[in-house]
Each structure stands twice: as structure tokens, then as C-alpha cells.
Amino acid sequence: xxxxxxxxxxxxxxxxxxxxxxxxxxxxxxxxxxxxxxxxxxxxxxxxxxxxxxxxxxxxxxxxxxxxxxxxxxxxxxxxxxxxxxxxxxxxxxxxxxxxxxxxxxxxxxxxxxxxxxxxxxxxxxxxxxxxxxxxxxxxxxxxxxxxxxxxxxxxxxxxxxxxxxxxxxxxxxxxxxxxxxxxxxxxxxxxxxxxxxxxxxxxxxxxxxxxxxxxxxxxxxxxxxxxxxxxxxxxxxxxxxxxxxxxxxxxxxxxxxxxxxxxxxxxxxxxxxxxxxxxxxxxxxxxxxxxxxxxxxxxxxxxxxxxxxxxxxxxxxxxxxxxxxxxxxxxxxxxxxxxxxxxxxxxxxxxxxxxxxxxxxxxxxxx
Amino acid sequence: xxxxxxxxxxxxxxxxxxxxxxxxxxxxxxxxxxxxxxxxxxxxxxxxxxxxxxxxxxxxxxxxxxxxxxxxxxxxxxxxxxxxxxxxxxxxxxxxxxxxxxxxxxxxxxxxxxxxxxxxxxxxxxxxxxxxxxxxxxxxxxxxxxxxxxx
Numbered sequence: 001x002x003x004x005x006x007x008x009x010x011x012x013x014x015x016x017x018x019x020x021x022x023x024x025x026x027x028x029x030x031x032x033x034x035x036x037x038x039x040x041x042x043x044x045x046x047x048x049x050x051x052x053x054x055x056x057x058x059x060x061x062x063x064x065x066x067x068x069x070x071x072x073x074x075x076x077x078x079x080x081x082x083x084x085x086x087x088x089x090x091x092x093x094x095x096x097x098x099x100x101x102x103x104x105x106x107x108x109x110x111x112x113x114x115x116x117x118x119x120x121x122x123x124x125x126x127x128x129x130x131x132x133x134x135x136x137x138x139x140x141x142x143x144x145x146x147x148x149x150x151x152x153x154x155x156x157x158x159x160x161x162x163x164x165x166x167x168x169x170x171x172x173x174x175x176x177x178x179x180x181x182x183x184x185x186x187x188x189x190x191x192x193x194x195x196x197x198x199x200x201x202x203x204x205x206x207x208x209x210x211x212x213x214x215x216x217x218x219x220x221x222x223x224x225x226x227x228x229x230x231x232x233x234x235x236x237x238x239x240x241x242x243x244x245x246x247x248x249x250x251x252x253x254x255x256x257x258x259x260x261x262x263x264x265x266x267x268x269x270x271x272x273x274x275x276x277x278x279x280x281x282x283x284x285x286x287x288x289x290x291x292x293x294x295x296x297x298x299x300x301x302x303x304x305x306x307x308x309x310x311x312x313x314x315x316x317x318x319x320x321x322x323x324x325x326x327x328x329x330x331x332x333x334x335x336x337x338x339x340x341x342x343x344x345x346x347x348x349x350x351x352x353x354x355x356x357x358x359x360x361x362x363x364x365x366x367x368x
Numbered sequence: 369x370x371x372x373x374x375x376x377x378x379x380x381x382x383x384x385x386x387x388x389x390x391x392x393x394x395x396x397x398x399x400x401x402x403x404x405x406x407x408x409x410x411x412x413x414x415x416x417x418x419x420x421x422x423x424x425x426x427x428x429x430x431x432x433x434x435x436x437x438x439x440x441x442x443x444x445x446x447x448x449x450x451x452x453x454x455x456x457x458x459x460x461x462x463x464x465x466x467x468x469x470x471x472x473x474x475x476x477x478x479x480x481x482x483x484x485x486x487x488x489x490x491x492x493x494x495x496x497x498x499x500x501x502x503x504x505x506x507x508x509x510x511x512x513x514x515x516x517x518x519x
Contacts, residue, residue, distance in 0.1 A: 042504035049489075050514055213449055216428050216478025229449055235371045302445060302456075304429075315432050315443070330430040330445075338480050367504060 021363025044367035052327040057293040065152035068365040073106035076156035082303025082314040083158040094283040095160030100239040101276035110308035114360035121357035160286030201255035205355040219310025225253035231306040255358040386416040411470035428476035471496035489514035
């Protein structure tokens with residue numbers, strides 16, 4: 001006698017450890033297999049774009065910290081680039097190097113968290129996550145030396161950075177780089193060719209390149225599917241045009257490749273940090289800009305960077321006032337979620353948790 | 369080679385040949401290298417820009433709506449991953465009630481959430497979008513908060 005099954009709809013989240021914030025998936029299962037998925041979000045919607053219309057250009061820097069709150073530096077950078085383009089301000093060389101350096105440290109911190117939680121979702125119960133946090137903690141200490149904050153940094157301002165690095169920052173950075181090589185090698189040895197990781201993630205939730213491009217997927221998620229698109233290479237900003245680095249790509253587009261690409265990017269980011277330390281020269285760290293900025297009426301700019309999650313852009317439109325007339329945030333986490341349904345249908349519940357981890361989304365940025 | 373932005377002249381010339389009578393010549397360019405398109409022809413122009421071999425815009429970066437009280441402006445930022453160039457197209461919608469644009473969902477899946485977001489926060493509908501409902505706010509929410517007259 002055949003056994004009949006019946007589809008069942010389950011809500012995963014909004015409060016669930018695997019959803020990386022308040023994120024809900026309405027999933028229809030047949031047994032353990034996924035038949036339908038609908039991502040539901042907006043629980044963390046704070047109306048950042050509306051708030052920006054009420055604040056002046058300098059104040060908005062603090063709003064950008066709270067988008068992707070594990071990579072505030074890069075958010076600051078994208079916003080500042082947009083405002084500088086609007087004003088036509090030239091940023092001093094030293095500030096460009098400091099921005100590149102801190103943005104890359106932030107990318108390392110963000111990727112370490114992304115990888116840590118991805119492995120946590122696989123069931124590694126803390127160990128690799130804590131390996132990642134060990135190094136991330138030191139990066140946050142460095143940020144604290146720069147600006148007194150650890151998470152919501154607001155270190156970059158339109159025209160440059162807020163403060164030059166203090167003298168004891170440079171020896172501390174050298175010490176960090178020295179330690180990091182050893183620590184990261186330990187992490188690599190532990191997980192990169194771990195058999196369980198490979199069996200669980202290879203060939204799972206494959207994202208083909210044509211779909212990735214069509215669905216506007218960007219960042220490591222796109223590069224794991226075979227494209228080498230990276231705005232740091234394609235349209236260099238700040239000091240990236242003077243940096244020698246590679247863009248790691250993979251062709252599988254599966255969970256393992258997304259994880260692998262992030263691991264390789266950490267190595268490249270450290271390479272960039274080292275080059276910044278070698279090349280940086282004394283000088284001014286902020287252009288002469290007033291506290292209250294008034295760009296010309298009718299001007300607009302699209303400031304974009306390669307953030308840790310993908311293409312992050314601020315589209316700022318000015319009407320000549322002290323606040324933007326409109327500020328749109330092009331959020332990579334939100335747009336990368338477009339492919340959720342494609343990635344999950346046909347896989348099992350346990351794979352769903354891992355796939356969500358491999359996308360490395362941040363709800364602060366999805367909901368804004 | 370760095371990515372470059374196509375000039376408005378070059379783009380306008382190709383689009384006016386590819387999709388006749390699609391350019392909006394009455395709107396004034398405030399920003400550089402922007403082409404204005406008639407709102408009814410947005411999807412046709414987008415389709416042409418995606419399929420034309422020389423333009424080849426296969427990547428939709430973002431869609432933005434801006435409220436100018438008397439009219440709305442919708443901005444599309446596009447990139448060609450293979451040809452390594454970018455473009456900006458804009459369109460305007462007059463009035464404030466029952467606004468609708470042709471959806472580009474069938475061209476770029478990446479428009480899915482962004483068009484839903486514009487519907488949710490700005491109240492501009494997209495005809496042809498298969499799942500146009502609120503995305504950030506809940507169904508039953510009154511009004512569209514990013515509009516200038518909301519708050």
C-alpha cells in the first residue's frame with residue numbers, strides 16, 4: 001500500500017537562530033523536502049531613507065552605520081563617496097589610504113562573521129565561529145583606537161576621515177597582521193578541506209551565473225558563480241587603483257564555493273592592508289569642507305562600493321538644501337535574497353539553513 | 369579597463385532607432401548623461417537595451433523613485449557586465465493617484481524586490497509584476513511613507 005504524504009506549511013522565524021536576524025521564511029514542505037519558499041522581511045524597517053531627508057549630510061553618516069552593522073566602515077565609505085561626488089570634493093591622499101585600509105579590515109571582520117555563522121549553521125557548534133571572533137575582536141580594538149567606537153563607527157566623513165590614526169595604531173596594526181596570519185591559517189586548516197563541510201555543501205543550492213546576473217546578485221555570491229565582477233577593480237575608488245590584489249572566483253556556484261570565495265577574499269584583503277601600510281604618507285586627512293553641506297540644486301550622484309555583501313550604493317539627489325532631497329540605498333543583502341526561492345526549492349530543511357548562511361545576509365541592510 | 373558611463377547622445381541615438389518615438393524630449397536633464405524615456409515605453413526601451421548587442425545591459429543595479437510633488441521620477445541604473453559600461457535612464461509620471469509603469473521583472477529578476485519596494489513606499493504600481501505586494505510594511509498599512517506628503 002503506497003504511503004501518502006501531505007504538504008505542510010511552516011514558518012521559520014522571524015525569531016529563529018538560523019535566520020541571522022528577524023527574518024521569516026514561509027516554507028511548504030513535503031516531508032523534509034522544500035516545495036515552496038517565500039521570504040518575508042521588514043521587521044527591522046526603520047525608514048532610513050526617510051530619516052535621511054530630515055538630517056544634514058554630515059549627520060547621515062551615523063545612519064549608514066546602522067545599515068549593515070557588521071561592516072559600518074564600508075557603509076560610511078559608500079555614502080561619503082556619493083556626497084563627495086555631489087560636491088566635487090577631492091579627498092587627500094592620506095585619507096584615501098586610511099579609508100582603503102579600514103574598509104579592508106572591515107571586510108575581513110565581516111567575512112569572518114559570515115563564515116563563522118555559516119559554519120555554525122552547518123552544526124559546528126561554536127569552534128570556528130570563535131576562531132573568527134578572536135580575530136574580529138582585534139580588528140574592533142584597532143577601530144576603537146581610530147575613532148572610539150567598535151561597531152557603529154562613523155569614522156569616515158564627507159571629505160576624508162574624522163581623525164588621523166594615533167601613533168600607537170601602527171605598531172598595533174603590525175602586531176595584528178603578524179598574529180592574523182597564524183590565526184587564519186589555523187582556521188583554514190580546520191575547515192577549508194574539512195570532509196563534513198565538503199559533503200554537506202558541495203553541489204548544494206547551485207546558483208547558475210546567468211540567473212545570478214539576471215537577478216542582480218553581487219559580491220562574493222556572484223563571484224562564486226563564475227563572474228569576476230568586483231567594483232574595486234572595475235571602477236576603482238579611494239586608493240584601490242594603486243593596490244595589487246586578485247579577485248577570487250569559483251565556478252560551482254554552490255554553498256561551498258560561496259564560503260570558499262569569502263575565505264580567499266580575506267587573504268586578498270590582508271594583502272591590501274599591507275600595501276596601504278607600506279604606501280601611506282603623512283599629510284592631511286580631511287579636505288576643507290564645512291559642517292553644513294549644501295550641494296548645488298538638481299545634482300545627483302550614485303556612490304558605489306564593493307561592500308562585503310556585494311554592490312552597496314547610495315543614490316543621493318540634492319535640491320540645494322542642507323539635507324538630501326532623496327537618498328536611496330542600493331542594498332546588496334536585499335537584492336541577493338531575490339534568488340532564495342531558486343536556491344531552496346527541492347532541497348531539504350537542513351540544507352535551507354546552510355544556504356541561508358552561505359548568502360551572508362544582514363537584516364539591518366535588508367530592511368533598512 | 370575601467371567601467372565607463374555611456375554618454376546621453378550615444379545612448380539617445382541608439383534608443384531612438386531601436387524603439388522609435390520612445391524618448392521624452394520635454395524633460396530637462398539636470399544630471400549628466402541621462403536619457404529620458406516616455407513612461408509607457410520603459411519596458412520596451414529596457415528590453416531593447418538588454419538585447420541590443422552593442423549595449424548589452426544585462427545587470428540592473430537599482431530602481432529608484434523620487435517624489436517631486438507634481439510628478440514622480442523613476443531612475444534605472446544599468447550595467448553591462450560583458451561590455452563594462454553603465455547607463456542611467458529616467459522617466460516621469462505626472463499626478464499622484466493610480467500611478468503605473470510597465471514592469472521590467474520579465475527582463476531582470478533583480479527588479480522583483482525593488483519594484484515591490486517602490487510600490488510599498490512610494491505607491492507606484494508596476495503592471496506585469498507577478499507578485500506586487502508590500503515588502504517592508506504589512507498588508508493593510510495606510511499610505512506610502514516615502515512620499516513627501518506622508519510626513
